[in-house]
Amino acid sequence: MAKRPNHSRRRQHNTTFLGKIKDKSIRKIKARTEENLSVLYGLTLMGFVSFDSLYELFTPFFFIGIGLKINPSALTAALGMGGILLVAAVLGKLIGAGGPTLLTTGWTGAALIGVSMVPRAEITMIVMGKGLSLGEWAVSNQVFAAMVVVSAVTSILAPIILRSLLNKLPEIPTGVSN
Template identity: 50%
Template sequence: MDGLSTTTLLILFIGLSTAAAMLLRAGCERIGTPPLVGFLLLGIGISTLDASVGVINVETEVGIELLAQLGLVALLFRVGLGLDPRRLLAKLPSASVIWLGNIAIAGLTGYAVAQWVLGLELIASLVIAVALTATSIGVVIPVWEEAGDLNDDAGTLTVDVAELDDISGIVLMALLFAVLPVLQDGEGNFWLSMGAAAGELVLLFTVFVTFCWLFARYLTPRLYRLLHRWERTPEHLLTVIALGAVIAGIAEVLGFSLAVGALFAGIVFSAYPEQVRSNGAYGLLYDFFTPYFFIAIGLHLDPTLILPAAGVGLVLLIAAVAGKLIGTYLPARLMTDRASAGLIAVSMVPRAEIAMIIAHQAYQLGPWALDAELYGAMAVVTLGTCLLTPPLLGRLLARSA
């Protein structure tokens, strides 16, 4: 491999990994497993191969990281695109009780286990707590659809709560990473510094949300009329994605992450989701880029630490499952019957995109925020919850039919 240029290595990596990712996607869908499981395992496999023969150099890693960031933007842009702020506001009175209960108990359970069972430091415990508040409705939606229950009361309530989880997970992530530098320094008046950091975040977040609202309210309708007049249908998508990338970049400039910006960029265009997905073009871009985010996570996992991380991962997996089951079931019983509450609770168990985004962002800050073993442990949580939940939910839905 020493005789190959960086460009050649990167092209080979893109070609081989994309082909492998598409085959894994098809295989995972055939056996009812979320494709992200296959992508994570692919990344781990490449990392193991690289540790043996050194197929990836430093320059190639830069290109892979760019692909991973584009995958992150594509992933959260799609999440935001599927959110309807008006519908969420209408459902807020019923869904908010379950949402608040499940993120509070899931977060507190994660923090308690990390701090007092695993003996982790404050910062790592907070990262894990925030990551475990999230869920992944995309893992269980196919199961609900196959059972024909997605549009029932329990199915729609599940989607509403999960969408609120997505938003709160990103907002909590933004708040966490705003105060982490203060926690790391630990100098001066702690609470004064914490308040100043949180206050600055709230101010900048208000500015950013206001900008997104104005863009969606006044510019987006005019933009679509202009695009329909001047561009062909596939070209609309590229312009919208380009503007979404600009919004994500603005969030990064303001001190947030690309993840926050990409989510709100999707929300900006959520009034016209079908036009963005026209001709299936967006689906192709999404399918191309998003695997690289999970492949990059697998690449960052040290193969020698996977087994040592399994023990910690198992403890966190138990905390992740218990936190969501208890935190969702108890408040859901106030809103619906026992069977529906159980279905909603099980549907909140998977941790995938948002949880790994939070872990990945913390891991990139350095070992003081999240070390390699804990990063691997969070991958175990993702793999475990995504593999266990769909078959269990499928049996519960069949039993309740």
């Protein structure tokens, strides 16, 4: 009869002195992190901390991290590709989102919807960051820098254009009773 392998679930610990210190430190950090997260979840559920404040706290770090991943030498080379991607991104959103609404809202409403959909920031940068971490075969430094340019330009220009479009809309009287 063949002997069955031992598939014990017990964790193998380091036997060296430094290995034991490392394991102990990792267990302490893990326990403290879990405790802090539990407290944070509890405070959030009780209403003392809101997800909005957490979002506002961590969002700048996300974009700073993206900026630190840009290879400065690739940024200048990426401007041409970024311009082409920018035109494709804007036209894609204007046609894809604004086109169907043209039938029901007219040119101004279609432009509002289309321009509102143009900004590309978090999701695009998450996907590009993951691709960059996979290596040059997935996303090159030049493509990453070009998408950062597209995200920055669309995120800055869309609100400016939206403001001018909203100013063209007729004012709706408020508080008017029949």
